[in-house]
Amino acid sequence: MNLLGIHHVSILTGKAEKNFEFYTNVLGMRLVKKSVNQDDTSSYHLFYGDAKGNPGTELTFFDIPMLAPTHPGVSSISSTSLRVRDEESLQYWKKRFEEFGVTHEDIKKRANRNTLAFEDFEGTKLILVADDGEDGVAAGEAWSETDVPAEHGIVGLGAVLLRVRNQKPTARVLTDVLGFEHVDTYPSVDGDGLPDVHVYSTGEGGVGAEVHIQERPDLPKERIGRGGVHHVAFRIPNEEEYDKWAEKIQAAGLMNSGKVDRFYFQALYFREPNGILFELSTDTPGFDVDESVDSLGQNLSLPPFLEDQREQIEQKLRPLTLKE
Structure with missing residues (x-):
């Protein structure tokens, strides 16, 4: 019973319109789902991914207008x-970022891979990493309806x-509970004298199945705001294994949400000892369960358990105009 890799990463934004412009028009990602935060249906939840909305390709954003900026630190x-194809792609992106003022x-x-670090308009820290033919968790399919070349x-x-301030308790959860293995260590590229970064891997391995940890006892605790990452989710193949993982997390004594039905996937949330929010999510049924692959992201999607509230939800939502 192994986790397959990273399922999605969820981030906070204070401006959904500008967020959409950046991730679709600048980065060339596809909006695969326009929905609402199921825990606060007065706000939007946007999902960007590959051409088909495959698991392991989604960045998601909770839209919270007027949100204060993130103050970086540990427990984050x-x-x-x-992921992009190769170093040639990184050269393409470096030039594109210069053209767009990114x-x-x-x-x-980083970890013996070619990488290009950048920030979005809210300071979200992102890193393009070149696959360069490496084995491991398979990549998705680039969205072709953009001016970014598919290659x-x-x-x-x-x-x-x-x-984190102390990596040991976080590493213990990754290895003893979630089944990751420590596979590498590499020097920090953020400045001289900073601690090394430790690499933990799951499933078939490769960059799509890794968590990197760095100890930074010199930093304050992060105060999350716009541009900050809310949580990371790890992939479970199906509902049968999901039930087993729910039992395992409970047996490990980790306080958790219990099983949560998100319709597009089944989820379970818990915080590791340094306070970072982890989620376990199923690959099934997927984002095309209520829309065809061709029409993903074109309309406001609600799970069936919210559909009878659509009129009230739409009345509470602020107008949102997303322009290609």
Whole structure:
């Protein structure tokens, strides 16, 4: 019973319109689901992914207008990786970022991979990472209806970087409970004298199945706001294994949400000892359960248990105009 890799990463935004413009028009990702935060149906929840909305490709955003900025620190998911084909793609993106005025670094090695770190308009820390033919969890399919050439398109999620004061309790949950293995250590590229980064891997391995951890006892605790990462979700193949994972998390003594039906996937939430929110999510049934693949993201989608409240929900939602 192994987790397959990263399912999705959820982030906070204060401006859904500008968020949509950046992730579709600049990054060339596809809006695969326009829905609502099921825990607060007065706000939108946007999902961006690959051409088919495959598991392991989605960045999701909770829209909270007027949200204060994030104050970075520990107990945080401090960066999220996005996969591209190879180093040539990184060169393409470096040039594109310069054209669009996107804040970015030079191409650097992280975990012996070619990477390009950048930020969105709210300061969200993102890293493009080149697959360069590496074995591991399969990538998705680049969205072709964009001006980003398909050969350079974003094809999925890569590793997340966790920053914590003490990595041991977080590592213990990853290895003893979730079944990850410690597979590598690499030097920090953020400055001289900073602690190394530890790499933990699950499933078939590769960048789509990794969590990176860095100890930073010198930093304050993060105060999350716009641009901050709310949680990371890990992939479970189906509902049968989901039931077993729910039992395992409970048996491990981790306080958790219990099983939560999100309709597009089944979920379970818990915080690891440093306070970072983890989620376990099923690959099934998927984002095309209520829309065809061709029409993903075109309309406001609600799960069946909210459908009878559609009129009230739509009345509470602020107008949202998303322009290609």
